[in-house]
Amino acid sequence: MSEAVAERNEETAHGGAPDDVRPRPTAGESAAETLEDYTLRFAPRSYRRWTPAVVATTALGGIAYMADFSIGAGIGLTHGTGNALTAILVAAVVIFVTGFPLAYYGARYNIDLDLITRGAGFGYYGSVLTSVIFASFTFIFFALEGSIMAQGLRLGLGLPLWLGYLVATLLVIPLVIYGMKALSKLQVWTTPLWLLLMVGPLVYLVATDPGTVHRFVSYAGTDGHGGINTASVLLGAGVCLSLIAQIGEQIDYLRFMPPKTEENKRTWWAAVIMAGPGWVVLGAVKQAIGLFLAVYILAKAGPAAATEPIRQFTGAFAAMLPSWLVVPLAVVLVVISQIKINVTNAYSGSLAWTNSVTRVTKRYPGRMVFVLANLAFALILMEADMFSFLNGILGFYSNCAIAWVVTVATDILVNKYLLKLSPKIPEFRRGMLHAVNPVGVVAFTAASGLSIAMYFHALGDALQPYSPVAAAVLAFVLTPLMAAVTKGRYYLRRSDDGIDEPLLDADGNPSATSYPCHVCRQEFERPDLAACPAHDAMVCSLCLSTDRSSEHVLPAASPF
Structure with a gap:
């Protein structure tokens, strides 16, 4: 072809x-x-011409977002460095473990997370629910990144925030239209400069002012707990776990991996692990850097400004560069980061919306409709100043995201490989799947519903910090339980697709x-x-x- x-x-x-x-x-x-790249379907081998290294670099370029710096700073300034670092580590372990099977299935079978979800316990229409959740993830984080860019444009160019929000939104449209081809070039060429600007200030501060490390390690936070406190760790981990759905965006790139063969298996596995669950390693490092920089500038900027990445990096650059270069470099870093991640947010969000609407309405309106719709949702959130209540939004959203990802990961690891009640080869085609599979739908609904109730104190203040744990544990327990109760009858509507050649x-x-x-x-x-x-x-x-x-x-x- x-x-x-x-x-x-x-x-x-x-x-x-x-x-x-x-x-x-x-x-x-x-x-x-519009130029598409297999929006709603399997990505064919004839289209997948990139090497594992290029696919991995492109996928990792999508996690250049600045939100990690704000998240780490927000958790640390509230709960202290010890609690924050523990929370970041706990969340990273959960995200890595659950992301591994999803990344493998996306890269091995060349399908996105929605198509994986269909055959991993949700059914053909049941996964519409999770597609909407993923689409919400993309515009929430688009709005967050757009807000950070607007802060940079206000500081560097004097643009009012409302205009900065609009610029941040419109800037990505020309890039996201062209899908994987344009995105791969953008991510590969901008990553070295981004890494240099992000890591350079940290290395300089640690090398020239060792006292910054002591102040960072000893920072106790504002909640008064001091030391390691379970509730503080879990509250912080809940915010970090809101990023668990990022694996969906990684898979939107990993589905273009070349076939795994005996000759390329080492590079293939390295790329899948690094760009799949491995994204969280860099994410956790960025969260820790965000807290470090927040503590460094806290006395000068105050707690509100210390969570803003543009203020964090202007403070760090000021210690090592001439004053005339500080703001321009900080603005360049913020703009590059925002473009790198928000083309991915807009792209992945448009795929999720298109997927859902096409299945429900049985019409394919074209992906660009949903690029614009996703951007409109994000712009509304930005104009509503979502940055000021960031942790509240992320803490609530994480319950839904955790329940979904843990349900699908458990279905793959336990139901497919241990219990053998779920078919190993993923299925996504209409007619081959039941409309709704109670295994995933019930497990997800129960886990997310109860954890959200806990988050809003419906079960008491003492249990509120444990809502992300409840979401993960319930999803992990209910998914194999429902598979056993239903005896796996609702995975496949039929096992033969009528074509003689093997799949x-x-x-x-x-x-x-x-x-x-x-x-x-x-x-x-x-x-x-x-x-x-x-x-x-x-x-x-x-x-x-x-x-x-x-x-x-x-x-x-x-x-x-």
Whole structure:
């Protein structure tokens, strides 16, 4: 399949029967509307031309966000350095462990987290719920990063905050339109400068003023606990765990990994681990740096300004650079960071919204509609000054995110590999899955519902700090319990997709053999197709999603 065909598949494959009354757009019209890269489907081998190192660098470039500095500073200034570092470590371990199986499945089978979620306990329509949660994650963090950039533009250029919010929003639109091709170049070229500007001030302060380390280590916080306090650690970890859904954005890049073979297995695994769950290592370091810089500038800037990354870095740069260079460099760092992460937020959010709406309405409106919708949500949050109540938003959101990610990770690790009640090869095609699988839906709903109630003190003040723990434990326990109770009956609606050729090749990678879809007249690789019961032909997954009459959907397998 040629690259030109690959680029326009998403737009031309709108679904519907050949005699659909709607005119089918030409390839040229579709390509002009927006350049896609397999928004709602399996990413074919013909499109995945990047090396593991390029994919990993691109994925890691997406975690250049400045929010970590604010999160670490906010936790530390409240609870003290000891509690904050412990909370950061606890959250990092949970995020790494739960992110590993998700990253592996995304890279191995070349599908995004929504497609993984469908076959990991939620069902075809059940995962719409988690897609909306993930989309919310992207615009919440877009708004957070946009707020940080607006603070930088106000300090450096004198722009009022409302105008800075607008600039931060509009700046990413030209970049996010072009998907993986443009994003890979952006992330690779900007990462070295970003790393230098982020790490340089820390190294300089530690080397030239050892007293900064002592002040950092001994800082006790404002909550008066002192020492390591369980409630403080869990409250801090809850805020950090709001980032657990970041694995979804990492997988949006990891799905473009090349096939894993005997020749590339070392670099393949290194890239998956580093850019998958490994993102949290850099994230945790950034949170600790944010706290270090906040303590360093606290006496000069005050507690409110100490949580603002632009103030943190201007304070650090001032110790090592001429005064005329301080603000420009800090603004450059903030702008680069904001662009690197917010093109990812806008891109991943548009995928999640498009996925949900296409399944519910059985129409494919095009990804750009949801790029703009996601940006509009983020702009509203910025104008509402979400930065001032950051920890409250993240603490609440983390309960939903934890319940979702732990449910899917548990289904993969326990239900697929230990209990063998969930099929190992992920399934995402309509007709192959039940509409709703109670395993994931019940586990997620119960875990998130109870933990949110705890977060809002419904079960007493003493239990409130334990809401993220409750979300994780309940999801971990209920997911295999529901699989055992239902005996795994609700994972697959049928096990045979009507195509004789195996889904995987000899190396266990998705087959690269391509076939034409008789609805949209485009060619797709084997994992993206299923047999059409109404015609002696095959139909692609997106045409199945948009089939309003269900003419092309395979019937359920006989229960006998």
